[in-house]
Amino acid sequence: MARPIEYDYDEFINKTTELFLARGADHLSMADIIENTGLNRHSLYKMFPNKSELHKGVIKNYRDRFLCHGYKMLEESPQGIASIKTFFATLLAGDSPIRCLMVDSIVDYENVSPAIRKLAKTHYARIEKAYQVNIDIAKKNKEISENHKTEEIASFLVLIMQGLTINTKIFCNDQIKLIIFSYLNGLK
Numbered sequence: 029m030a031r032p033i034e035y036d037y038d039e040f041i042n043k044t045t046e047l048f049l050a051r052g053a054d055h056l057s058m059a060d061i062i063e064n065t066g067l068n069r070h071s072l073y074k075m076f077p078n079k080s081e082l083h084k085g086v087i088k089n090y091r092d093r094f095l096c097h098g099y100k101m102l103e104e105s106p107q108g109i110a111s112i113k114t115f116f117a118t119l120l121a122g123d124s125p126i127r128c129l130m131v132d133s134i135v136d137y138e139n140v141s142p143a144i145r146k147l148a149k150t151h152y153a154r155i156e157k158a159y160q161v162n163i164d165i166a167k168k169n170k171e172i173s174e175n176h177k178t179e180e181i182a183s184f185l186v187l188i189m190q191g192l193t194i195n196t197k198i199f200c201n202d203q204i205k206l207i208i209f210s211y212l213n214g215l216k
Contacts, residue, residue: 035066035067035071037075040065040067041085041086041089042089042093043064043065044061044065044082044085044086044089045086045089045090045093045129047060047061047064047065048083048086048090048129048132048133049090049127049129049132052132053079053083053132053133056079057079058072058073058079058082061082080141080143080144083133083141083144084141084143084144084147086129087129087130087133087144087147087148088147090129090130091130091147091151094129095130095151097118098115098118098119098155099154099155099158101114101115101118102115102155102158102159102161102162103158103161106158106161106162106165107162107165108162108163108165108166108168108169108171108172109162109166109169109171109172109212111162111165112159112162112163112166112185112212113208113209113212116189116205116208116209117205119189119192120192120196120201120202120204120205121201122201123200123201124196124201125193125196125197126192126193126196126201127193128190128192128193130147130148130151131190131193132193133148134148152186152190155186155189156182156183156185156186157182159181159182159185159186160178160179160182163178163181163182164178166215170216171215171216172215172216173215173216176215181215188208192204
């Protein structure tokens with residue numbers, strides 16, 4: 029008879045997500061994960077046969093645990109420019125540089141697996157679609173001129189969002205927010 033599972037999966041994946049955020053995928057080994065989570069080697073490899081599969085599980089956890097708030101802000105009650113500004117204001121609240129495991133995984137991981145690329149593309153496509161819905165509402169509310177293309181603005185906002193992990197290390201978060209808001213206000 030098999031031994032019962034003696035670990036809390038959510039606790040394990042949350043701790044592991046924090047490790048990936050703190051160290052980056054390239055600087056974290058399976059041995060580090062075992063040491064820092066208390067999970068034994070057999071259990072770890074039974075759940076995740078290799079680091080790539082673990083990384084994919086961590087990215088999914090990060091998306092569902094951290095990024096879902098941004099999705100909700102933009103998707104559940106879209107209000108045009110106000111929703112987009114609230115989204116960026118929330119991201120840039122405080123003075124700390126922004127860390128994003130999704131961006132870090134693509135930038136830091138030398139040989140990003142196709143599964144991680146697919147997760148990132150799906151994530152960015154979802155957020156871009158949420159921007160598009162809010163941009164269309166803003167156009168109807170005359171907050172954005174009809175002369176601007178919805179898809180181009182949404183793509184640009186995704187690029188800005190991806191660049192926040194670098195720019196918040198260089199510039200003050202309030203400066204970045206001012207630039208983003210100035211751009212959005214200039215779309216009238």
